[in-house]
Amino acid sequence: DQQVKQNSPSLSVQEGRISILNCDYTNSMFDYFLWYKKYPAEGPTFLISISSIKDKNEDGRFTVFLNKSAKHLSLHIVPSQPGDSAVYFCAASAYFSAAGNKLTFGGGTRVLVKP
């Protein structure tokens, strides 16, 4: 049972345009959401997060939107740059879970930014 889903396995976008990555979740206990970026043969690096008390969080070119009623979040990258080409993972956690800060990850979306 996949509790976090990224339904688009890949995305191709022109440099300078907007990249929109989507993520859906099913567990209503999730209240903290994160996006990670991963290059091949490297560990994922943290990009941006959002708490369930917010519906938007922005950090430079990256903005995450959360729609709790739809159990949906998205990551916008504007403008997209060739260095953004990577796999992006959506992750979720129940912040005060007794099990610690476990993250449940989606399957990832591979982004290719064309020059």
Next chain:
Amino acid sequence: SQTIHQWPATLVQPVGSPLSLECTVEGTSNPNLYWYRQAAGRGLQLLFYSVGIGQISSEVPQNLSASRPQDRQFILSSKKLLLSDSGFYLCAWSGGLYSGANVLTFGAGSRLTVL
């Protein structure tokens, strides 16, 4: 600053051989520690997590085990590897449950190929 080290980076092992992957964290104390696996073309799956020395929780039944002999050391092991154990193994750490840090920081990963 905190750093996480994971080794070996690459490993090729025959079926039935043992496995030991090691992870250490520096610059913090009492971290939560995690082992994730990324199988080919798939997302990140949580294998084990630990909230303290000697405390190991397993997320999925499998051919692997984990141990935490010291506060900042996390070891992933197997007595007899299977072909299905091939994948990219990632160690991660985070602050404790109420530390306010719900972000996992990942190591560089270990690529395991079982032949």
